Amino acid sequence: MNTARRPAYAADAEHHRRDAPRYCPRCGCDLVGTGIAVEFWEGTNRVFHTWCAACRWTGDITPMTQMVGHEPEH
Ligand SMILES: [Zn+2]
Known part of the structure; x- marks a missing residue:
């Protein structure tokens, strides 16, 4: 695809390359080429x-920009 004609697509593609999970969260196996990380909104x-081909883990990973947690009183 000619991304020069579709700058929004080029930006999305760059964000995908930057943020897509590279390693399985369960076994740590390299996902690039041996697993799948399909992005949707x-x-x-x-x-x-x-999806990890090595251990068969499947799940959804959501990048976060802010974490809101709860802690009990100290
Ligand atoms: Zn795995």
Whole structure:
């Protein structure tokens, strides 16, 4: 695809290359070439549906820009 004619696509492709999971979260195997990380959107959230060929783990990974957690009182 000629990304020069579609700059929004080029930016999305660059973000995908930067953020797609490279290693399995369960076994640590390299996913590039031996697994799958397909990106889709749920509203404004980006989700990588991920599958590892080595251990068969399948799941969704969502990049976060801010973490909101809860801690009990100290
Ligand atoms: Zn794995």
